[in-house]
Amino acid sequence: MKLKPISLALLTLGLPVASQAQTTNNELQEVEVQARQQGSYSSSAVQVGTFRDTAPIDVPLTVNSVTREVLDAQSATTLYGALRNTAGVTRAQLNGSTYDNIAIRGILVENRGNYRLNGSLPIINLVDVPLENKQQVEVLKGASSLYYGFIPPSGVVNLVTKRAGNKPVLSLSQSVNEYGAATTHLDWGRKFGENNNQGLRVNLVKGVEDIGVNNYSGDRELVSAAYDWKITDRLSFRFDIEHYEKSVSEQAAIALLPAVNGRITLPPVPDNKTNLAGEWQQYDANAQNYLARVDYVLNDSWGVLFEAGYAETTRDRNFSQFQNYDLNTGEGELRIFYSRDQQFDNTNYRGEFYGEVITGSITHNLSFGYTTNTRASNTPGVAGGQTIFSQNLYNPRTIEPQSVSFTGAYSAATIDDQGLYVFDRMQLSEQWQLLAGIRRGDYRTENLNVAADGTRTVRLYNAQETTPSLAVMYKPSQDVSLYASYVEGLEESGQAPANAANAFQLLDPAESEQREVGAKFKVGQNSLAQIAYFDIERASTFQDPNTNVFGLNGKAQFSGFEMAWTGELNKQLSIAASALLMDAELQNANNAATFGKVPNNTPEQTASLFAEYRLLNVPGLSLSGGLYYTGKRAVNDANQAFIGGYTVASLGARYSTVIGSTPTQFQLVVDNPTDKNYYSTAGNPYVGVGAPRVIKATVSVDL
Numbered sequence: 001m002k003l004k005p006i007s008l009a010l011l012t013l014g015l016p017v018a019s020q021a022q023t024t025n026n027e028l029q030e031v032e033v034q035a036r037q038q039g040s041y042s043s044s045a046v047q048v049g050t051f052r053d054t055a056p057i058d059v060p061l062t063v064n065s066v067t068r069e070v071l072d073a074q075s076a077t078t079l080y081g082a083l084r085n086t087a088g089v090t091r092a093q094l095n096g097s098t099y100d101n102i103a104i105r106g107i108l109v110e111n112r113g114n115y116r117l118n119g120s121l122p123i124i125n126l127v128d129v130p131l132e133n134k135q136q137v138e139v140l141k142g143a144s145s146l147y148y149g150f151i152p153p154s155g156v157v158n159l160v161t162k163r164a165g166n167k168p169v170l171s172l173s174q175s176v177n178e179y180g181a182a183t184t185h186l187d188w189g190r191k192f193g194e195n196n197n198q199g200l201r202v203n204l205v206k207g208v209e210d211i212g213v214n215n216y217s218g219d220r221e222l223v224s225a226a227y228d229w230k231i232t233d234r235l236s237f238r239f240d241i242e243h244y245e246k247s248v249s250e251q252a253a254i255a256l257l258p259a260v261n262g263r264i265t266l267p268p269v270p271d272n273k274t275n276l277a278g279e280w281q282q283y284d285a286n287a288q289n290y291l292a293r294v295d296y297v298l299n300d301s302w303g304v305l306f307e308a309g310y311a312e313t314t315r316d317r318n319f320s321q322f323q324n325y326d327l328n329t330g331e332g333e334l335r336i337f338y339s340r341d342q343q344f345d346n347t348n349y350r351g352e353f354y355g356e357v358i359t360g361s362i363t364h365n366l367s368f369g370y371t372t373n374t375r376a377s378n379t380p381g382v383a384g385g386q387t388i389f390s391q392n393l394y395n396p397r398t399i400e401p402q403s404v405s406f407t408g409a410y411s412a413a414t415i416d417d418q419g420l421y422v423f424d425r426m427q428l429s430e431q432w433q434l435l436a437g438i439r440r441g442d443y444r445t446e447n448l449n450v451a452a453d454g455t456r457t458v459r460l461y462n463a464q465e466t467t468p469s470l471a472v473m474y475k476p477s478q479d480v481s482l483y484a485s486y487v488e489g490l491e492e493s494g495q496a497p498a499n500a501a502n503a504f505q506l507l508d509p510a511e512s513e514q515r516e517v518g519a520k521f522k523v524g525q526n527s528l529a530q531i532a533y534f535d536i537e538r539a540s541t542f543q544d545p546n547t548n549v550f551g552l553n554g555k556a557q558f559s560g561f562e563m564a565w566t567g568e569l570n571k572q573l574s575i576a577a578s579a580l581l582m583d584a585e586l587q588n589a590n591n592a593a594t595f596g597k598v599p600n601n602t603p604e605q606t607a608s609l610f611a612e613y614r615l616l617n618v619p620g621l622s623l624s625g626g627l628y629y630t631g632k633r634a635v636n637d638a639n640q641a642f643i644g645g646y647t648v649a650s651l652g653a654r655y656s657t658v659i660g661s662t663p664t665q666f667q668l669v670v671d672n673p674t675d676k677n678y679y680s681t682a683g684n685p686y687v688g689v690g691a692p693r694v695i696k697a698t699v700s701v702d703l
Contacts, residue, residue, distance in 0.1 A: 003503040027421060041574040041612075042567030046406050048140045048158040048564075049147040050367060050423045050437065058247060059519045060471035060483035062141040062532045062562055068162075070566075070576050071131055073612050073624055073652065075175070075669040075696055076185045077183075079129055082137040084156070084628050085608055087303050087562045087578035089139075090680040092601050096209060096689030098283040099128045099249045101681075104141065104508045105558050106584050106602025107154035107538065110492060112375055116149050116158045120363070121309030121371060122148075122346045123159075126284035132185050133203035133224040135160045136291065141562070142534060144512040145489030146437045146469045147405045147698050149373060152491040161226045161240055164189040166197030172566060173700035175207075183207030183209055183220075199228040207499050209248050212692040213272075215279040218248025234297040245286030252276040252334060253686040254393075255323040256635055258546070264641040269677045272692040276391050278332055278399035279371070285315035311347040315586075318402075322391060330394035334386050338404045344377045353456060363427040372418045381409030381452060385582055409452040411503075415492070416444040423469075435471040439517040443509055460507050465490050469539030479522040487514045491538065496550035500543055507552055510539030526565020527575070535559040540586055540599060542637050543684060547680040553637065554588025557597050572614045584636055586672060594637040601683035603645070605631035620657050626650040635682045643679035643687055647674050671697050 043065035045058060053058045064086040066076075076082050080100040083089040102109045107116070131137070138160065143153035151470045164450045168526040169189035176182045180596040189201040205222035224242040231237060252275065256264050291309040317339045325332025328585065391397055423437035448461040471485035489512045496505045514598065518532030535557070543555035560582030564592035584602045585592045596603070610626035631645040652669040672693045680690035 010327070025387075037149060040526065040568065041067055042528055043067055043136060043138075046140070047160050048116070048136050048156055048160075048316075049119065049144055050136050055483050056528055056530075057479075057522060059140075060485045061487075061516060062480075062518065062530060062534065062564075064139045064564055064574070064578070065566070066137045068135050070610070071134070071137070073292075073574075073622075073654065074610065074626070074650065075652070075667060075698060077131050079131075079137070079157070080696070083130060083139065085566075085576045085610060086139050087564060087576065087580035088141075088582070088606050089601060090601065090606070090630055090633070091688070093681060093683050093686055093688075094253070095251060095422075095680050095690065096212065097216070097691075098106070098246075098248055099126060101125075101241055103601055103683075104139065104598050105153040105534075105536070105560075105562075105580070105582060107152055107536070107558065108306075109154045109157060110152050111287075113148070113373075113492065114154060114156055114407070116148070117242075117289055117309070117311075118154055118161060118293075119158050119288060120293070120307050120350060121291045121311055121348050122375070123289050124287060124313040124314050124344045124346060126219065126288050126315060126344060127244065128246050129159065129287075130221060130222040130224075130242075131159075132205050132206060132222075133162055133201075133226075133242070134185070135162045136607045142516065142536060143469075143487040143489035143495065143512055144439070145467050145491075145512075146421055146439045146487070147369075147371075149371065149419050149439075149441055150415075150443050150492050150509055152488045153487075153489055153514055153538050161224070162187070162201050162203065163191070163226050163228060164191050164201045166191065166196075169201070170703045171700060172703060173698055175696060175698040177210070177212075177219075177697075178695040179210040179212045181208055181210040193229075197230040201226045205244075207528070209246070212694060213249075213251060213275050215250070215277065216249045217279055217617075218246065218282065220244070220246040220248075222336075236295045238293040238295075238539065239477065240289070240291045241551070242289040243286070243486075247282050247284040249275070249279045250277060250281055250283040250319060251688075252320040252322050253688055255321045255335075256685045256687070257325070257327075258642070259638075259640045262638075262640060264635060265327060266635070266641050266643070266679075266687065267325070267330075269679055271690055272675070272677050272689050274393075274396065274689070276322050276393070276396050276399075277318075277336075278401065280401040281320060281336065281399070282316065282319035283317050285313060286315075287311070287313040291609075299356075301357075303353070303354070304352075305352050306351040307348070309348045310345070311348075312343070314341065314343045316340050317342070318608075321433075322393065325393055330392045332391055332393060334389045334391035334399060336389070336399075336402070337387050338382045338387075338402075339379060339408065340382055340404060342377070342379050345375070347374045348372070348512070351475075361429075365425040365427075366420075367423040369421050369423075370419070372416075372595065374415070375415040375417075376408060378412045381407040383407045386587040407452045408454075410450050412448045412449075412450075414446045418442045431475050433473040435469075435473070435485075437469045438559070440465050441467065443490065445506060445509075450611075452495050459505075463509050465511075481520045483519075483520075484517045490514070490515070500550040501548040502550055504554070505543065505550070507550075510552065512538035523684055524567060524569040525571070527565060527569060529563075529565045531561065531563045533559075533561050540588065542594060542636070544589065544687075545636075545638075553586065553591055553594060556584065556586050558582060558584045558599075558602075560604070561586075572616065574612045576610045577608065579605075581605055595637040597637055598634050600634050600636050601630035601681065603633050605629070614650075621655045623651070624652040624654070633682050635687060636685055643682050646676065646678040646680075646690070648676060648690065649674065665698075665700045665701070667698040668695070
């Protein structure tokens with residue numbers, strides 16, 4: 001079912017959120033999600049996995065939160081724009097002109113399972129996920145199979161929506177950039193009903209897109225609503241709905257040349273405004289997400305919750321790669337892959353029974369749950385699904401529009417992931433906690449390919465596995481926690497890319513293991529410092545250059561140190577800093593081409609630092625700046641070439657004042673102020689160029 005934005009907005013007006021959660025004092029009580037008070041770079045709680053409503057210092061894994069205040073200070077509207085503030089995050093395969101394909105610690109964040117809405121619904125990251133209606137973006141690093149089933153151990157990216165708070169909200173903002181892009185955003189929130197027992201938060205966005213790249217144009221929009229209803233003292237209901245769409249020109253990727261004597265020569269980094277594709281090559285996608293949650297408090301110690309959600313994304317795409325080029329003349333081929341009416345949908349249900357039991361001197365905070373998730377995709381066949389044009393890297397030609405038709409062929413895939421889990425957080429003493437969980441999963445996949453003549457090919461896979469997780473935490477004080485954790489997981493190994501000989505095929509699931517030890521400290525006025533050592537072993541994949549088949553390639557190991565520091569150091573200075581130092585290695589001795597090599601697109605060092613300083617002698621004025629470093633990365637698993645490391649800067653200023661009786665804020669942000677040319681991404685088997693300088697101005701008023 002597809003609903004256009006006006007229909008979605010009208011639907012939400014008649015729908016009735018509050019939630020129940022366990023807190024550290026072991027009492028079951030209501031938790032009201034409100035807009036964060038301005039000025040905080042530090043999150044008081046996360047909403048991801050079995051750690052919902054838990055303070056980050058009490059999570060025995062690396063967890064990073066990018067709060068609304070950080071997003072506003074940076075004027076961030078994309079996932080990568082938010083996640084560049086966390087260690088080990090890089091773009092993968094694509095350069096981000098259409099949507100953000102992301103890897104964490106060198107491991108791809110799977111686009112249909114690792115992105116979650118409000119800790120629950122797996123949304124489909126194949127169209128830019130808007131941030132205007134999000135309160136914070138969270139990353140739970142590493143394996144998370146206990147709560148989320150079969151997903152890669154890169155981490156879960158959780159998007160927490162804004163909700164109506166006690167203070168009414170009516171904000172209107174207008175943003176423009178130097179290339180003519182313009183976006184209007186309305187944010188409205190109110191509580192109403194008997195004793196304000198209902199709340200509604202609505203966000204509307206409409207924009208014209210331009211990122212400064214040649215042959216680029218498009219638009220996007222968002223309509224969202226978050227509804228809360230405290231029906232009785234024991235029963236509450238929450239509902240979220242989003243519709244967003246984006247239609248923009250997609251830049252061509254640069255394919256790798258064949259290796260000569262085991263080495264690949266990369267072309268000089270093109271000017272960052274270059275686009276070898278035609279402006280007509282639109283990436284046209286839209287998404288609908290629906291998520292409902294009911295909480296019921298049984299007594300002072302126990303409660304139940306039920307969640308149901310549905311996510312759908314459809315897209316048309318004219319993806320192109322520049323290939324077979326001459327490095328001296330720039331002459332080569334632009335190969336265009338056409339897809340039409342691709343559809344992806346996720347249906348998700350969760351039931352959970354949670355509460356407290358005391359056995360002797362030990363307090364158990366228990367969760368018993370069942371979850372089922374069904375993911376389906378369909379890709380219709382297109383006549384002449386690929387065309388090739390002559391093109392020049394140094395002097396691009398105009399590519400004329402092409403038309404395509406359907407053949408009757410199609411490929412479809414269905415994933416059914418069910419699981420029963422138990423999680424116990426045991427308070428052994430005032431300082432010691434033991435956390436233990438186990439999941440019994442049932443995973444089934446079906447790949448169906450239907451040729452134009454009706455010939456059907458079906459590939460099935462079924463796995464039933466039990467995966468444990470264990471952690472111990474020691475808190476010598478409320479402001480310090482030390483922990484060690486071990487997590488096993490099962491993951492979907494990946495899906496073959498469009499340019500592979502086995503395009504869109506789902507690979508068999510594989511096991512992963514993660515070990516982590518770390519420490520967290522509350523420091524300064526309101527900030528959290530984290531340091532952790534992690535060791536992850538998981539399956540690797542490989543696109544064979546001889547057969548062009550994408551498949552499994554034994555194990556890979558990722559180990560290293562990760563650090564982060566976010567929050568307010570004092571009333572004037574806020575920071576968001578992170579760093580990663582890692583060793584990564586492919587370990588399949590049967591593949592001599594990759595054995596002992598670094599996985600593709602995996603930097604072994606990353607770092608970020610963003611700081612904002614509020615001037616005391618000019619009330620309302622703040623200045624900010626950021627530096628984002630990514631180390632060198634291999635272009636393929638054979639390490640036949642590397643793209644260089646780079647550092648990109650950002651600059652910003654905000655000024656808040658009152659004009660008449662209207663609170664008003666003026667903001668100026670400059671990303672990549674030096675207009676640096678650099679390769680921003682690699683892998684499967686492409687390189688992509690980073691975005692040009694963007695100067696963005698915003699005016700916001702609170703009405």
